[in-house]
Amino acid sequence: MTTDMKRYILPVLLILSVLTGCADTRQQTQKATEDYILYDPSPREQQLCNIICDAVNDMEPSVSLPQAQHYTYDEVYKVYQLIYVNEAAVFYLSPQFGYENGSRGISRIKFRYIYTKDEVRKMYEEIDKSAKEILDGIGGESDCEKFKHIHDELIKRCTYGDGKNADNAYGALVEGRALCQGYSKAFDLLCRKASLHAVITEGDAQGSHMWNMVNTDDGYYHIDCTWDDPDDAKRPDLVRYDFFMLNDASIKRGRTITSKAPGSTGVKYDHWAFSELTASTYEDAVRLIKAQAADGTIRLRADSRETYDEIKDRLFGGDGLGEILRECGVNAEAIDYTLNDSDYIIEIYTV
Numbered sequence: 001m002t003t004d005m006k007r008y009i010l011p012v013l014l015i016l017s018v019l020t021g022c023a024d025t026r027q028q029t030q031k032a033t034e035d036y037i038l039y040d041p042s043p044r045e046q047q048l049c050n051i052i053c054d055a056v057n058d059m060e061p062s063v064s065l066p067q068a069q070h071y072t073y074d075e076v077y078k079v080y081q082l083i084y085v086n087e088a089a090v091f092y093l094s095p096q097f098g099y100e101n102g103s104r105g106i107s108r109i110k111f112r113y114i115y116t117k118d119e120v121r122k123m124y125e126e127i128d129k130s131a132k133e134i135l136d137g138i139g140g141e142s143d144c145e146k147f148k149h150i151h152d153e154l155i156k157r158c159t160y161g162d163g164k165n166a167d168n169a170y171g172a173l174v175e176g177r178a179l180c181q182g183y184s185k186a187f188d189l190l191c192r193k194a195s196l197h198a199v200i201t202e203g204d205a206q207g208s209h210m211w212n213m214v215n216t217d218d219g220y221y222h223i224d225c226t227w228d229d230p231d232d233a234k235r236p237d238l239v240r241y242d243f244f245m246l247n248d249a250s251i252k253r254g255r256t257i258t259s260k261a262p263g264s265t266g267v268k269y270d271h272w273a274f275s276e277l278t279a280s281t282y283e284d285a286v287r288l289i290k291a292q293a294a295d296g297t298i299r300l301r302a303d304s305r306e307t308y309d310e311i312k313d314r315l316f317g318g319d320g321l322g323e324i325l326r327e328c329g330v331n332a333e334a335i336d337y338t339l340n341d342s343d344y345i346i347e348i349y350t351v
Contacts, residue, residue, distance in 0.1 A: 041079070044069060048079045052109065056083070056090055059117050062110045070105040080109070086200050088185035088192075091168035092120045123170050127189075130157070130173040135194050143196060144245065144269050147214050147223065150190045152239045155229040158183060180210045180226040187212050187225050198223075199262070205255035211243070218266035222251040230338075235349065241299065242345050245271040254342030272301040279303065285311045286324055289348070293328035298348040308344035315346070325350065 041049060048071060055063035065071050076099065084095050098110030115123065134153045138146050158172045162179060165171030172178035172186035184200050191198035197215035201222070202208070211224035224243035232238045243251070248264040251257070272278045279285040280303045292298040302308035315321040316339075322332035336349040 041082075044071075044075065045079050048075065049083065052080060052083060053087075055109075056093055056111060059092070059113055059120070060111065062108050064108050065102075065106055067102050067104040067107060072105055073099070076106050076109060085202075086188075088169045088189040091165070091170050091185070092123075123174070126174045127170055131190055131193055134173075134190060138194060143214075143216055144274075146194060146196055147191070147198075148244070150187060150194065150196075151223055151225055151228065151244055154183065154186055154190065154225050155239050156237050158186070158225075158229065160226060160229055160231055183225040183229070184210045184212050187223065201257060201261040202259040203255050203257040209255065213261055213264065214245075215262075216266070216269055218268035220262045220264040221245045221247060221266060221269055222264060224251075234336075238297070238349075240347065241271050241275075242340055242343055242347075245269050245274070250343070253344075254340075277301060279311060280307060282307075282311050282314055285315070285346075289321070289324050290328055293325060293330050293350065296349065296351040298346075298350065300346055302344040302346075305344065308341075308346075311346065312339060321348070 047069070048065070051063055051065065065076075076097075080097055081095070083090065084093055092113050092115045094112035094114055096112055098112070099106050100108040100110070102108075113120075134150065134157070137153065138149050141149070154172065158176050158178050160179070160183075161177045163171055163175065163177050165175055165182070166177060166179045167181035167185075168178075169182065169186040169189045172182040173189075178186065188198045188200055191212075191214065198212050199215075199220075200210060201213050202210050205227070209226075211222060211226065213220045213222055222243065223245060227243045228240040230238050230240055246264075247266050247270060248257070250270065251264070267273060277288060277300050279288060279300050285300055285302070288300045289298050300311075302311055315324075316337075321335075321337075325332040325335065330350050334350070338347045340346070
């Protein structure tokens, strides 16, 4: 879960280049990510971001600020948290910082790091190794297929859970255990290493939460790897797509967006429409179940609450689902299923 101090995302995307002269602490990982992603900073914030990023790249203990700029604590806090939240490659940076006041505002920022330079070098090597294993399997597919590959492989490698690195990419990619921050930052890092565009988004989903948005030729779409990871002991490689490639209208069925993220109104790559797994009637649901019955996993999404309730009642209120599966030669006594009432999604597992 994210904390309130992380909700500082501004509206329009701007990519701020990291200044040259970085130490080799970040090695391949930072070279692959290259840019820091923030939302519409003012010129003052951009300058402050560059100052902080330069210092954090080199793991400097502190950095002085130009007194002519009169930076206030609120300005420093806002930009610092933007970097901490949005830049997956600085996992070694503490969310807390110290500062000194000068005659014209804050004169120096004091950084806190949770690992030493030697530890960070080793951890980057491990991150890069894990990332390479994932990205080597991408091939030459479309961007949407690449997003799906990263989504699927990250979920297969990671389990939801707490720990020292649960809020960063190292926890998700190397230790295989993360909270929503770790999933989101790992997905962001992998996308940037694959030259794909992803950003981090925050909101309220039964509590404070973090996920990603990806940019396509049809605009932005939402991807939530955390909630698509079922952590199913019986099916360890199971991946859900309840929260894969959704627009604002779909994602907001079960959550609110609290960060000022890019708008998402696209329909071209909506997972359920794109995969032709949307049911407008009960008859549509029956057709989709029969088409997928031999696959082991059956997925469908109703196009409305009314349709979802009808499908659910007719499938599970009696023996409707059993009759359909037996007609397809599937053992109806050995099935499991999940019902996502917020998003009108039904998943049935036949093996």
